[in-house]
Amino acid sequence: xxxxxxxxxxxxxxxxxxxxxxxxxxxxxxxxxxxxxxxxxxxxxxxxxxxxxxxxxxxxxxxxxxxxxxxxxxxxxxxxxxxxxxxxxxxxxxxxxxxxxxxxxxxxxxx
Numbered sequence: 001x002x003x004x005x006x007x008x009x010x011x012x013x014x015x016x017x018x019x020x021x022x023x024x025x026x027x028x029x030x031x032x033x034x035x036x037x038x039x040x041x042x043x044x045x046x047x048x049x050x051x052x053x054x055x056x057x058x059x060x061x062x063x064x065x066x067x068x069x070x071x072x073x074x075x076x077x078x079x080x081x082x083x084x085x086x087x088x089x090x091x092x093x094x095x096x097x098x099x100x101x102x103x104x105x106x107x108x109x110x111x
Contacts, residue, residue, distance in 0.1 A: 023051075025060055025067045027102055036060065039082065046088035052078050056107040059099070061091070070099035071106055 021033045036051040036058075049062035052075070059070045059078055077094065084090035 023060065023062075023067045025069045028069055028106065031060060031067075031069070033060070041082075041087065044087040047081070047091060050078065050082060053107070058107050061095075063091075069101045069106070070095060071101045073099040 022030045023033060025031050033051055035055070036053045038049060038051040040049050041047045046063055047061060048064065051060040052058070052073075054075055057072050057074060059073045060067055061070070073095070077099075081087060081090050081095065
């Protein structure tokens with residue numbers, strides 16, 4: 001098993017949820033990350049952090065210090081993003097514009 005596989009299994013399988021952390025998401029406002037599994041990204045100049053709530057299919061992504069959100073995004077797409085040789089290229093071609101919360105239902109979270 002390589003390091004990316006281990007990260008992905010941990011991220012979507014048994015990763016501990018973020019505890020008592022709230023981030024300010026562009027176009028939405030504050031979101032409590034207690035139900036999200038989060039991974040800090042060290043190998044991308046664009047993608048700095050990915051947080052995913054698998055039950056709600058809701059991803060919050062930190063792009064160079066600004067958090068954005070995407071809804072109805074399946075775990076396979078999140079796995080592909082985390083395992084992509086270029087996370088920025090994958091984000092721009094496969095996620096941006098395809099799961100935009102400005103055009104889809106946004107899950108409700110307690111703040």
